[in-house]
Amino acid sequence: MKILLVDDSRTIRNIQKSVLMQLGHNDIVEASDGLEALDQYKRESPDLIFIDWNMPNMDGITLVRKIREIDKNTPLIMCTTQAEKSRVLEAIKAGVNNYVVKPFMTESLAEKITQTMEKAKATATAG
């Protein structure tokens, strides 16, 4: 399974990477803003994407909308400091499958990944 991490903070991408590797996911690609992520998405066809909200050049919510215009299925997890209900609803409306608020415990990040992938698998099987 290929995973795309989109965050302007390399520290956060490294933390996410280490959690994913502990879960056995080693095929990981990275992008530091929405524009770079869109390129990576088209080139790499990832199976799961982590998206930060606040980023330079193209923010995360715009990226989610752009991906959903062409792909309704790839699971998207928003991982952001934006914790307000209104922002969570906005992200869900835009098409994210799960939402992680920073700061996060690595255990809860792992749980959200497992949860999201299981749901995606169940949906694909049902479809």
Add this chain to the structure above:
Amino acid sequence: MDVRYVNPFITATCNTFQAMCATPVTVGKPEVKTGEDPSSDVSAIIGFSGDATGAVVLHLSFDTAAKTATRFAGMEIDPEHPDFADALGELADMVAGGAKDHFEGLNINISLPSVVVGKAHSVSASKSAPRLIIPCKTDLGSFSVEVGMVMDRAPARIKKLEATGAMS
């Protein structure tokens, strides 16, 4: 600045350091900043705009900043490391994001982080936004959180200061 607005920043600072650096924060009594800017070696700054304007700044010494970045990133990070500023900016982002969640009913936008690194520098801000200094202690060292915020309108609800365990 209304002193009640400091509470969300205390809560967010405690949550951020506990979750990302595995250290509890002992919070001192917040004080209104007067006179000269406090000098620090590292300042991680996040600006606010929208229904509130201002900024939150984490002030740290080189030693505390390096220990904090190292714990946060899970790898040795000294002030020369390329991820030093990135790590501290991200912590400031989490403090700002966590705090703004507490101002119910307000639409507040936060900027991307800016990090100033330099021995004993000071950060100046608009005099129209009075600033509060929150002294903090962790097992990684002491630092302070500076908050300057002007609300265009009052939030619908805000948590009380006593709930944070800040020393009076």
